[in-house]
Amino acid sequence: MGARVTMRDVAQAVGMSPMTVSRALRDDRTVNDKTRARVRQVADDLGYVYDSTAQAFRTQKSGFVAVTLPSVNNANFAETFRALTNGLGEAGLQLLLGSTNYRVEREEELVRQLLTRNPEALVLTGGHHTEETRKLVQARDLPVIEMWDLPEDPLGHVVGFSNSDAMAHIVEHLVATGRRKLAFVGASEGADMRGAVRRAGVVAAAQAHDLPEVAMIDAGPAPVSMRHGAAVIEAMGKDIAQYDALVCVSDPVAFGCLNSVQRIGLRVPEDLAITGFGHFEVAKVSNPRITTVNVQAEDIGRQVVELLQGIFDDEIDTPARIDVGSALVVGETS
Amino acid sequence: MGARVTMRDVAQAVGMSPMTVSRALRDDRTVNDKTRARVRQVADDLGYVYDSTAQAFRTQKSGFVAVTLPSVNNANFAETFRALTNGLGEAGLQLLLGSTNYRVEREEELVRQLLTRNPEALVLTGGHHTEETRKLVQARDLPVIEMWDLPEDPLGHVVGFSNSDAMAHIVEHLVATGRRKLAFVGASEGADMRGAVRRAGVVAAAQAHDLPEVAMIDAGPAPVSMRHGAAVIEAMGKDIAQYDALVCVSDPVAFGCLNSVQRIGLRVPEDLAITGFGHFEVAKVSNPRITTVNVQAEDIGRQVVELLQGIFDDEIDTPARIDVGSALVVGETS
DNA sequence: TTGAAAGCGTTACCAC
DNA sequence: GTGGTAACGCTTTCAA
Numbered sequence: 001m002g003a004r005v006t007m008r009d010v011a012q013a014v015g016m017s018p019m020t021v022s023r024a025l026r027d028d029r030t031v032n033d034k035t036r037a038r039v040r041q042v043a044d045d046l047g048y049v050y051d052s053t054a055q056a057f058r059t060q061k062s063g064f065v066a067v068t069l070p071s072v073n074n075a076n077f078a079e080t081f082r083a084l085t086n087g088l089g090e091a092g093l094q095l096l097l098g099s100t101n102y103r104v105e106r107e108e109e110l111v112r113q114l115l116t117r118n119p120e121a122l123v124l125t126g127g128h129h130t131e132e133t134r135k136l137v138q139a140r141d142l143p144v145i146e147m148w149d150l151p152e153d154p155l156g157h158v159v160g161f162s163n164s165d166a167m168a169h170i171v172e173h174l175v176a177t178g179r180r181k182l183a184f185v186g187a188s189e190g191a192d193m194r195g196a197v198r199r200a201g202v203v204a205a206a207q208a209h210d211l212p213e214v215a216m217i218d219a220g221p222a223p224v225s226m227r228h229g230a231a232v233i234e235a236m237g238k239d240i241a242q243y244d245a246l247v248c249v250s251d252p253v254a255f256g257c258l259n260s261v262q263r264i265g266l267r268v269p270e271d272l273a274i275t276g277f278g279h280f281e282v283a284k285v286s287n288p289r290i291t292t293v294n295v296q297a298e299d300i301g302r303q304v305v306e307l308l309q310g311i312f313d314d315e316i317d318t319p320a321r322i323d324v325g326s327a328l329v330v331g332e333t334s
Numbered sequence: 335m336g337a338r339v340t341m342r343d344v345a346q347a348v349g350m351s352p353m354t355v356s357r358a359l360r361d362d363r364t365v366n367d368k369t370r371a372r373v374r375q376v377a378d379d380l381g382y383v384y385d386s387t388a389q390a391f392r393t394q395k396s397g398f399v400a401v402t403l404p405s406v407n408n409a410n411f412a413e414t415f416r417a418l419t420n421g422l423g424e425a426g427l428q429l430l431l432g433s434t435n436y437r438v439e440r441e442e443e444l445v446r447q448l449l450t451r452n453p454e455a456l457v458l459t460g461g462h463h464t465e466e467t468r469k470l471v472q473a474r475d476l477p478v479i480e481m482w483d484l485p486e487d488p489l490g491h492v493v494g495f496s497n498s499d500a501m502a503h504i505v506e507h508l509v510a511t512g513r514r515k516l517a518f519v520g521a522s523e524g525a526d527m528r529g530a531v532r533r534a535g536v537v538a539a540a541q542a543h544d545l546p547e548v549a550m551i552d553a554g555p556a557p558v559s560m561r562h563g564a565a566v567i568e569a570m571g572k573d574i575a576q577y578d579a580l581v582c583v584s585d586p587v588a589f590g591c592l593n594s595v596q597r598i599g600l601r602v603p604e605d606l607a608i609t610g611f612g613h614f615e616v617a618k619v620s621n622p623r624i625t626t627v628n629v630q631a632e633d634i635g636r637q638v639v640e641l642l643q644g645i646f647d648d649e650i651d652t653p654a655r656i657d658v659g660s661a662l663v664v665g666e667t668s
Numbered sequence: 669t670t671g672a673a674a675g676c677g678t679t680a681c682c683a684c
Numbered sequence: 685g686t687g688g689t690a691a692c693g694c695t696t697t698c699a700a
Binding site for chain 2 (some may be wrong): 047049050051052053054056057062071072073074075078079081082085094095096097099101113115116117118139140225226227230252255256259262263281282284285286287
C-alpha cells in the first residue's frame, strides 16, 4: 500500500486544481457537469476515499452527534437509537454512541470522552447526571437533549415522559381491579435512577390511594432482567403469596417473575397480578400477556431528530420540553 | 462563547511554547514536573479542551475502531459489543458503531461512511458482503476482522463459529431423541445470510441422517423475532402438528413459536419439540426452558480485542482464524 | 467556471 | 528540557 490518495492526487490526474476536485465531489453547482463527471471517474479509478477527519478539522464541524444509552441491549433504547440513526443519517450526521451500563459515573467518563470528538450535539438518556457531567456539558456551547425523562432541572432540551406518571397509571389500574397489597420488584437502591424514580412513583401513587406500604423486592444491581426477576421470586417461594400484585420495573423482569410465580404453582392473575414496563415484545408474546406501559421509544427518537434539525437550522431559541406521554396497556396478568 | 482556547493560548499564558504544552498535557516524561503542573493548572483555568479532531488529523490516527452489527437490539451482539467497548476502551480506542439491519447493501453504505473516518481497524459481523464492500475494504491497508462466522474466503482475520456445525448439533440431538419430521422457522430467503446459512446447515444435517425433507416456515423478512414466530404458528394452526420438531433460527423466534403452539393446545415437548439458537436469556427463563445453542458472544468480543491488540503491537503477521465453537444446551422443549 | 493562498490545532522532527 | 518549523487534507475566501 502506498501513501494515501488525496484530492491533490486526483487533481493532478485530472489536470485541475484540488479546489475543483473538492467542489466536484461535493455537488457544488458552480462546477461544470463534464468536469464533475471526469473528476468522479478519476477519483473512483484511483480509489480515492474522502477524509472526514480533515474535513472535520478544517470546518470545525465533526459531523457527529454523541449519544449515551444506558444499555445497547434493550429493545426500547434500540428503537430510539434506530430512529436517531435514520433521521440524522439523512442529514449527513453520524452517531457516536456510548453505553453507560446504567451508571452515572460511567456516563461522566463517557461524556468526557465523547466531547473531545467535538460532537455537534449531545443526546443523553435520562435526567440524572453527576455534578461533573453537568459542568462539563454546560461549559460548552453545545445543544444538549435529555431524553426518556422529564427532569426538573434540565441541562437543555428535553424529550421524554414522566416515569412517575407512568407508574401512577399502573397503580390506578391495579387499584381499580381490586388490588391492595403491592410489591415493587426492581434493582437495588442507588444504582439505576430510572428504577428509583419508578419505585418512587409507585410509592407515591399507592399513598394517594391509601394502600398499605408498598413492599420492595430487590432483584439485585442494575441492570435487572428476566433472570433476576425469576431468581428473586424463586428465592422467596410461597412468601410471594402475601401480595396481590407485583409491580415490576420492566417487562423482562415481569416476565421472569411471571414464570417463577407459575412454577411455584400460583395462578396469574387470579392469585397475583403482575405488571411490567416498556411494552417490550415479550410482554405481548408471553402467555399470559403482560400488563405494561407503552413508552413510544421510536417517537422519542423521531422527536429528538426533529428538535435537532430545528436547532441546527437556528429555528429554536428556547429550550424545548416535549412530553411524549405514556399509555397503559392492559394484558392478561392483571 | 469566545473563540476556542487552543494550546497556543495556554502556551502564551504560561510563557512557553505550544510544543511544551502539548508535551505537558500528554504525560511526556521529558517535561519538567513543575512545568507540567503549571501548564495543567493554566489549561484548567482557561477552560482548555483538548481537540481530538486535530490530533486525529495530524497523527493520522483516529482512535476509532469501526464496527458493524446487524442489529443493536440483540442480546448476543450487545454482549460482544460490550466486550469490545471495554477491552478497546482500555487501549484508548473508541468504537464507531453502525447497524446494518441485516442487509449487505446497508453494510456497504455503512462501511463506506465509516472508512471516511479513518478507523484503525474494521470489525464486521458476519462473513457475507457485497463485492463492492470487499473492494472498499481490501483497497485499504487496514486490519479487518470478520466475527460471528467462519467464512470460506475471509477478508482478513476471523473470530467466530460455524453456523452449520451449530445447527448440526441441534439436528443430531433431535434425531437422538427420536424426532424425524423437522420444520425450520426463519426469515424469508435472501434477506439475512446468517439465517440462510443456519437453514442450509439444518437441511444438510437432516440429509446426513436420512430424515425426510425439512419443511421451511417463512416468518417474514429479517430480522424475525418473538412476534413473527408467534404469528406464523398462529396462522398455521393445527397444521403444525404434522411436524415433530420446530428448528427455529433464534431463541426469540422459538419463544414466539412455543407460546403459539401452547395456545393452540399442543404440548411441548410431547407433541412437538422446539429448538432455538443463541442462548438468549428468554431460553433459560421461559417455561419450559428452550433447547438452544450457546455461541459465547462475550468470548467473541474478547478474542477480537486480543487479536486487535496483537495487530496493533505488530505481533501478528498472518491472518488469524479463531473458532470459538458452540455448544448445545438441552432445555425442556426437546 | 476555475484557481491560489491561507489556515484550522496538533505533533514529528530536528535544533539548541 | 524546551522551542521553531513544517505539515497532515481539506475548505474558506478572494481573485481571475
